[in-house]
Amino acid sequence: MFTVRFLPGLQSVAVAPGTTILEAARRAGVMLESPCNGVGTCGKCTVRLDVESLWQVNIRGARPAPHGAAGPVEILSCQAEVHGDVTVEIPTGEQHDTLQVLSHGEAGAIELAPCIRKVYLEEKQATSVFAGERLLATEAGDTRPHHAGMVVDIGTTTLVAALVDLTSGREIATAAALNPQSRQAQDVLSRIHFASEETGLQTMHADLVEEINRLTADLSRQSGLDSRHIYEIVYSGNTCMLHLATGTSPASLGRYPYTPLLRGSQHVTAAGQGLHIADSGLIYLPPVISGYVGADLTSGIVATGLHRREGTTLLVDIGTNGEMILARNGELRATSTAAGPAFEGMNISCGMRASRGAVEYFAVDGDGSLTIRTIGNARATGLCGSGLLDIVGELVAHGVIGGNGRFLAPDRAPHLPVSLLERLVPREGKTAFQVTEDVFLSQKDIRQVQLAKGAIRAGIEFLLQNSGIAAVQVDRVLIAGSFGYHLQEQSLLNLGLLPREFAGRVDFVGNTSKTGGQALLLNQNLRNEMTALVSAVEVIELANFPDFDRVFVKCLGF
Template sequence: MVTVQFLPDDKRISVPAGSTILEAARAAGVTIDSPCNGAVVCGKCVVQLSPDDLARVVEKGAHQLSAEERSRGQVLACAAEVHGDITVVVPEGASLRDLKIRSHGEAAAVELAPHITKAYLPELNATRVYAGGALLIEEEGDTVDESYGVVVDIGTTTLVVALVSLTSGSQLAAASALNPQSRHAQDVLSRIKIGSEQRGLEELRSGVIGEINALIGQTVAEAGVDRDRIYEVIFSGNTCMLHLAAGADPAPLGKYPYTSTLTCVAWLPAQATGIEIAHGGLVYLPPVISGYIGADITAGLQAVRLHESEETVLFVDIGTNGEMAIARDGKLWATSTAAGPAFEGMNIRFGMRAGEGAIERCSFQADGSLELRTIAGTEAVGICGSGLMDIVAELVAHGVVGKNGKFVRPDSGGLPAKLAERLVERDGKPAFLLTEKVWLTQKDVRQVQLAKGAIRAGVEFLLREASVPVNELQQVLIAGSFGYHLTAESLTTIGLLPAGTAGRISFVGNTAKSGGEAFLLNSASRREMSDLVQQVQVVELANCKDFDQVFVAALSF
């Protein structure tokens, strides 16, 4: 056995020799960012060792740290096997509450008719709380005017909580944070794998529920209300996120036919889930379309009323998962693609979440000079998803990156001198210098290609199944917290959307949350969407025989 001490938490743990630092950290209850779940590919679990301690670890596998970083005692926690007693310094990451997360989303107005109602009985000096007409609890005194609900958008990467008055229909407060599950694994498939074991499932469940409770506490403090007057919580998220939050086994989602073990269109006792609201309060699980098209899309369809549109409309929620639907002549088709974490800044050399110092906008001037904008206007320390899309789009538009995704040679001619001089080598490989401390690698560009190719392939198959030529698309609605920060030009320049959609693209924000609010405020909308999901035609990309060819074609810029 060897002993590992973690600073600044000052926690110690004894583990078998040969265990990785990441395994020791998890055993000790120390949080280290590891979005790839220890697959030694994302390069985000960097920790610091002294020169003496560095000699007591053995690094396994290829990884992204440079020789200079290793010489400073930096190692990847998932790749460093411990063979002696060591002390590990875990760097403090960006605050979970300093992230730039979009919480607002467009939504159609609904009549105020919530599932939760109240009635005051003067003769008893008591207020009865009903859920769908059934008695839920009884409270002392007249509390009719104190009736609240919460919507939780459980994103793969982020969480958004909104506190809503059930008597006025207005949002009183909202709060957001990183989904703590993303510290263990950034993508859905990895979380399904972790959650398929009871210990992993409990770790993922308790983490997200704890953060949701903290956000609820933040909203009630801001609004000055009593959390014991919150009677219902709506969980809006993809099917896997609902499973993990409810503590349901997600394993069947990871294998054909990708079925849910969780009964949606159902209520769970809030107390059983760990959600801290009124005693007897409920958690509502909205209908899902399939194992990979979840309640976030159902809520999105509700928010934009896609099924009522008289136009031909494409709805795309861009994030770690690329979920999308198309409406034509009153019919709906939907599909989902595994876009991966690149859009969230993961698997990118200097990728980061949308926190202070992240490059969020980039533009090239005619003379080849760059204009960079960072969150909070501070020195650039990394690149978030919207900045990544901007940078790659500019590189493609100005010929620095070819249609095949490769950097051109700096001496190939045709580039302004200021651009050509930014094409450099880092660790013996081509890179594009953004600042002296931040650059984009060829591998980064490939990650963007894979992510955008997956979404574009999904779009192509939806158009095909619905028999909709691109020129007949009248609207393209881009949803999601991440999607809201993009530009229409970057989406068409890199080919994530067909060029023919230019001028028809609108950004509708966080419809998973705004649609969830409609569920909270109008119980009839729940029945409506439960009926609607039965009519949606699911396009299973895995069953499309020419998917590989379409996907490869979609990789081109």
């Protein structure tokens, strides 16, 4: 056995010869992303080794040649097999303690009627805890002041947890983190594949439970509330995430007709899932709309009152899995598209999470000068999703990128301001746009944006077409999700992700998965209402349309 030691956190783990550094990191609990699941194609699991450690690894079955190396050498951890004691430095960009995750969103007034209630029995000097009419536990003394629940928004990329006082309805504390399942697979389809095997499912379930327990402990510390007084957790997430969060195989979601094993509208025991809350605690799973339109959209309906709105409203949750619902006077149709991880900054040359140093805003001013804003006002180190879409949208609007997605050749763009023209530079034989000294946008990056935006736009087009509604007839467009909240309407229109007819009608409603989940936590009557409503939603399966590929290709253009 050999020892692999990770810096700067000082974690270490003993591994057998031939174990990759990525595998060692996972065993040590070190956060290293690998969207391609260790195939070596995404380039996101880079680590640094000093020369001495470099001698102790094989890279793709061959010894590296560190001759002449003066300092740490960067390698892909998934391709480096350990054959001696190794010290590994994790680049600071991989740390996510400054991760920017949106925790607020639109929410309506909720009548307080939680599923969990407490009754104090004075003659017995004890408190009974009920879930509806079912007795969960009896506690010594009067514990009515300690009466809390949680909501966990389980996103494909991020987790947001909120602690809520069930007596007052007040949100007590919030916490956020990356979804640790990203270490194994970045998008929904990759996770379905990974977790279709029992060992993969166990890994993903255990990783998620561990992170939710960590968030629970964080909320407990913030609030001073003992986690034993948390009696119910609402899981709000897409259908695949609910399967993985409960240790249920998602294999059926990977093959036609994509039928989920979980339909939601149910409780599972928290202890049975390994969660550290009240011994009798429960997890509520909201009703699921379909295999690819999940409980997060059900929560979105609750938060926005979509089913009660007059006229025509489109709700779009933009993320790795683009889910959308069209409501016309209470009649709902839903669909989803696989947008992929580009919106999260993945598969992008200088892509990164929404953390310190990420370019989150980009604009070209009237004189051609640039306005660039980064998270934390730090030196730019990469592009997060909102910055990426801003840049591409602005470059399209100003003619730097053509409708086909290609950069204009500098010698064919004399009309461009010098400030933009001088940023078109050769990089590895192709034109790239230099955003800052260390950050650039490549032609490949633009293609990734085209694929992601094309998928969402195609979904919108089919949803409108199937409903017999023209884009101009849509009264309001609600953009939901943590990522969506940081976007600009103009960028979405410039890209063609939204039809031009939507101009002036777009509202960014934030993390409705979380706020809708809170409403379900605080009012059990909403649960029955949503269960009935979800059963009546018409789901549009894009795979059933023979001309989907044609429309998708058409939607790729800017």
